Amino acid sequence: MFAYILKRFLLMIPTLLGVLLLTFVVIQFVPGGPVEQYLAESKAGVQGMGGGDSGAGEGGGLAYRGAQGVDKQRLEQIKKLYGFDKPAHERFFQMLGQFARFDLGRSFFQNKDVWALVKEKLPVSISLGLWTFFISYLVAVPLGVAKAVRAGSRFDFVTTLIILVGYAIPGFVLGVALLVIFGGQLQWFPLRGLTSPNWDELSLMGKVTDYLWHITLPITAMVAGSFAVTAMLTKNAFLEEIRKQYVLTARAKGLSEKQVLWKHVFRNALIPIITGFPAAFIGAFFAGSLLIETLFSLDGLGLLSYESVIRRDYPVVLGTLYLFTLIGLVTKLVSDLCYVWVDPRVKFD
Structure with missing residues (x-):
């Protein structure tokens, strides 16, 4: 196990360097740089x-x-200000040296450290991501189990139809519809932001209510299609396990259907789902939805990344890319290690 983990960490280095090098090279040929x-x-x-x-x-x-x-x-003077007075290879190695010290640099246009910008935008992305993650799994897993138990029934057909319709409708389109109907015509929910202007004046319960009031529409738009894959994966995994020999043996021993389902089938069927938890959970912090953030005026990481690319704010682009790629590689390793935690029969050698 230790040798496998060490090998994976060593493989992360060339992967990370490759991503940064490719992005840095592309940047050199993109017109309209920060100087321009x-x-x-x-x-x-x-x-x-x-x-x-x-x-x-x-x-x-x-x-x-x-x-x-x-x-x-x-x-x-302007070129020196942005560091473009040096050759490209020298700037690249200087950037690698900064990243090795976890110094993500300083934004060209916002006059702030990239770390500070990430910390500013992170609460919005956490709000969107965590709610989407928990609601999706809390709905998708029980729904997938129910569909597997009732496979071929009217319930299975109707829920599959609803899931596919929700999956087919883009979150941005659904968000526009929610804004027009519930935010504009009915005026049940606010149109923008995560909190009201008088947030500081509210009581604790008032702040909680105000926050949930603001987050309802964007979360609904993001969740509608996000749980479709998990629900169908759960259903297929349970169906595959239910048809195996050990389930027939358990039933032959006189165990109830509930004991067979939750004691024997449940753990084996959830292996492909549980192993995806780390990636989905960490991704909830950083995988900001640009369209949803723009539509509901939420200043998160998705909007930060988009604006940085448009304005050619290269320290923010490369700094956030380095951070997210590193987190993604570590999370992938944790996901693989979860296979051993869930199923001790798995051996990496």
Whole structure:
């Protein structure tokens, strides 16, 4: 076991380096980098203050002179500010050195450490992810067991139809419908945010109620299709176990159907589901839904990643990519180790 874990940790290094290298190379060829964006914003600001031929005064300000653009000295200062005065390979190895110390760098445009930005956005993603995770599994697993026990019945047919319809409707489309009906026409739920403006003035019970009131619509939009795969996986796993010989033997010994189902079938059937718990649980913290966050004005990690890519905020893009990839690799290892915990018969050698 120790040798297997050590081997997996060693394999994480080239995988992590490959992901970072590929992303870094792609970034070098993407037009509209941070320098260009800075110049475009500065140009727009100067033109808005007095036209294209006006300059920025003394003190090292931007000297924009119509079609001539920015003077070379100022351009070199901007490149040095963003670290683009160094060769690409030197910047890459410098980035690796920072990441080895778990220094994710500093945002170009928000003037904050990437760690600070992640911590700011994490509560929103945790709220969305954890509620989605727990509700999905609490609904999907019992539903899958019930469908397996009643396989071929009207209940199985109706629930399968409902699951497939929910799975087919994109969460964003469902979110729009929920907003229009329950947020706009009926005005039962708020349209944006996780809390009300007077959050600090509310009592403890009032804060809990206000939070649940705000989170209902986005969670409903995210959960509707997320439990379909788990429910069908649970059903198929139980059906496969129910048809095995040891179940027939247990029934022949006189055990009740309840004892057979929960004492013998349950543990074996849940192996593929339980082993996915670590990945799903950790993913709940970081797998923010961009569309849901945008639709309901929730400032989470999904929106942060999207805005960072659009603005070419490379420290945020690469820093969050490094963090999420590392967490994903470790979580995958934990998921594999769960096989041994659930089924001691599994041997990695």
